[in-house]
Amino acid sequence: xxxxxxxxxxxxxxxxxxxxxxxxxxxxxxxxxxxxxxxxxxxxxxxxxxxxxxxxxxxxxxxxxxxxxxxxxxxxxxxxxxxxxxxxxxxxxxxxxxxxxxxxxxxxxxxxxxxxxxxxxxxxxxxxxxxxxxxxxxxxxxxxxxxxxxxxxxxxxxxxxxxxxxxxxxxxxxxxxxxxxxxxxxxxxxxxxxxxxxxxxxxxxxxxxxxxxxxxxxxxxxxxxxxxxxxxxxxxxxxxxxxxxxxxxxxxxxxxxxxxxxxxxxxxxxxxxxxxxxxxxxxxxxxxxxxxxxxxxxxxxxxxxxxxxxxxxxxxxxxxxxxxxxxxxxxxxxxxxxxxxxxxxxxxxxxxxxxxxxxxxxxxxxxxxxxxxxxxxxxxxxxxxxxxxxxxxxxxxxxxxxxxxxxxxxxxxxxxxxxxxxxxxxxxxxxxxxxxxxxxxxxxxxxxxxxxxxxxxxxxxxxxxxxxxxxxxxxxxx
Numbered sequence: 001x002x003x004x005x006x007x008x009x010x011x012x013x014x015x016x017x018x019x020x021x022x023x024x025x026x027x028x029x030x031x032x033x034x035x036x037x038x039x040x041x042x043x044x045x046x047x048x049x050x051x052x053x054x055x056x057x058x059x060x061x062x063x064x065x066x067x068x069x070x071x072x073x074x075x076x077x078x079x080x081x082x083x084x085x086x087x088x089x090x091x092x093x094x095x096x097x098x099x100x101x102x103x104x105x106x107x108x109x110x111x112x113x114x115x116x117x118x119x120x121x122x123x124x125x126x127x128x129x130x131x132x133x134x135x136x137x138x139x140x141x142x143x144x145x146x147x148x149x150x151x152x153x154x155x156x157x158x159x160x161x162x163x164x165x166x167x168x169x170x171x172x173x174x175x176x177x178x179x180x181x182x183x184x185x186x187x188x189x190x191x192x193x194x195x196x197x198x199x200x201x202x203x204x205x206x207x208x209x210x211x212x213x214x215x216x217x218x219x220x221x222x223x224x225x226x227x228x229x230x231x232x233x234x235x236x237x238x239x240x241x242x243x244x245x246x247x248x249x250x251x252x253x254x255x256x257x258x259x260x261x262x263x264x265x266x267x268x269x270x271x272x273x274x275x276x277x278x279x280x281x282x283x284x285x286x287x288x289x290x291x292x293x294x295x296x297x298x299x300x301x302x303x304x305x306x307x308x309x310x311x312x313x314x315x316x317x318x319x320x321x322x323x324x325x326x327x328x329x330x331x332x333x334x335x336x337x338x339x340x341x342x343x344x345x346x347x348x349x350x351x352x353x354x355x356x357x358x359x360x361x362x363x364x365x366x367x368x369x370x371x372x373x374x375x376x377x378x379x380x381x382x383x384x385x386x387x388x389x390x391x392x393x394x395x396x397x398x399x400x401x402x403x404x405x406x407x408x409x410x411x412x413x414x415x416x417x418x419x420x421x422x423x424x425x426x427x428x429x430x431x432x433x434x435x436x437x438x439x440x441x442x443x444x445x446x447x448x449x450x451x452x453x454x455x456x457x458x459x460x461x462x463x464x465x466x467x468x469x470x471x472x473x474x475x476x477x478x
Contacts, residue, residue: 032432033309033327033424036302041424042351044329044410046299046402047079048344053337054128055293057285061278062297064338072334076299081252081261082274085294088198088248089168089236092129093288097239104149104222104238105132114145120226122147125234128291131168134224135232139174147224154219154240159204161219162245163190166237170195174229180240183220184212192224192233196271200245247282249275299331301410306330307434308371311421321415324358325424326437328371328411335405344402351414353392358413360384362398366409371437374409 035041052064061084062074078084096103103109110122110132119137124130136145154161165178172193180203181187188206190199208216219240224233245267251274252261263280266273275281278290301307307330311323333341346362361380363369369377383398390396398410416424425432 031425031427032434033307034427034430035307035433036300037429038423038426039349040351040416040420042327042329042348042410042412043301044331044346044348044398045301046076046331046333046344046346048297048402049342050074050295050297051340051342052293052295053291053339055278055290057278057281057288057290061293061295064334064336066334066336066338072336074297074299074334074339075304076297077303079296079298082276083296084275084278085272086249086275086278086290087196087272087292088166088269089196089234090129090291090293091236091285091288092291093285095284097241098152102151103130104152105130105236107132109151110147110149112145112147115139115143118143118145120145120147122224127234129168129236132235132238133233134226134235136226136230139226139228139230141174141228144225144227146226149222149238150220152219152221152240155217157243158216158218159202160243161203161240162242163188163199163201163203163206164237164239164242164246165190165192165199166235167192167195167197168234168236170197170231170233172226172229172231172233174231175227176231176233177225178235178238179223179225180216180219181210181221181223182212182216182218184210186210186212186214186216187223188216189225192235194270198237198248198268198270200267203240246284247280248273249278250280252276299333301329301331302433304329304331305433308437309434310437311416316415319415321356321417321420323416323418323421324413325416325420326411326413327434328374328409328437330366330371330407330409332407333402333404339404341402341404344404345400346398346402346408346410347395348398350387350390350392350394350396352416352420354388354390356415357384357387358415360387360412362411363409364399364406366407368407369409371409374411380411 033041035043055061060073061078062076064072064074066072096105098104107122107124112120112122114120114136118139121135123133125133134147139145163180170176170193176192177189178192179187179189186208187210188203188208190201190206203216208214222238222240248266248269250263250265253264254261255264256262266275307327309325309327311325313323316322316324331346333344360383362383363374363377363379364381366374383396386396399408
């Protein structure tokens, strides 16, 4: 009897090893479901706006630093053609003018002349981005305050140079301008009366004013002139050395109604503006830090990737289709100091006619619950009525106020056909999402639905049985 068992076990072991050679065939439908690529697979989404406290150019826009200093990646995708919003005055980079340790943004390099009784100051306020502030008090009608930076000498290609001025916060009761001046008294000027503006203008395109010979042949100083009233001006860029304008990004827009978007470059943004990608900015910003970057994002079952599913044929016998499809999805927004969230909702597009819906619920604040634990939880919030009210192919809102740091578990079950299953498990165009739910039942069923775990367990069991029936050394007797 023992000899027969050993022979049987050996033959079975060899057979199982042979079956492993066709494992990919046996493992059909264990590579996940086509979440995000098949509209038949439920794909719950979080949709809203993220504000990132600071972004290092060259890093992924969805990257962030958690509260322990580790680099992480938000499990989502950007939404729309122009999903990123920035402000030019929130860009910090090390390229200074005139250079060699000197900068027009350093308050110590400026001198101020003002009428008697007028207070005027040039300072560097505490700010994330290097900022020059010029403030006055007591400037009356007909009075002028001038702040001058003299450590400038541009003598070649003067009219080809670009006046590049960026303002942040500006409050002006009279007029305020930046002048690029020649020592003979001539100058060209740029108005700086508006907040969060970028000006980039060839000096050749600016009218020459002043008391000189009427032409601008050099730039020997930079002046900030306030007239006719008080002003408080913050600038994050004042320079005139470049021969070309700096691109502050680009956005996509269908400008000729051909259903194709065209790229439009941005050189003089005002306030907060949208770009298609930060990579569209000029190389001068390659090592910059941008503060308070906003982006529209979708975090979904497809991008988050925490999905379990099953096609249950046995339970579907009382229905008119072959399977009951069950899917659990976990989604969460990380609660970290560096990221702020606004307007996030949880929703999805209905995958099937609602007449095929069996159940739909979610748990808000599921913490570390497993899907099995969630299935028995009293915290389930039913959304069956919401699905039924929405109708086929409509959008269902799961929760209209998603909070960061809160883990959600979503559950849906539908009746599905073999054709549905074939479509839902077709991941030929990309990697599938999710793992099979624990099916229970015999080891043979487990082998076909979750071959790796079942195969390993079966091999171990067979080897143990052979060992026990062979005198304990694992060899098979003759």
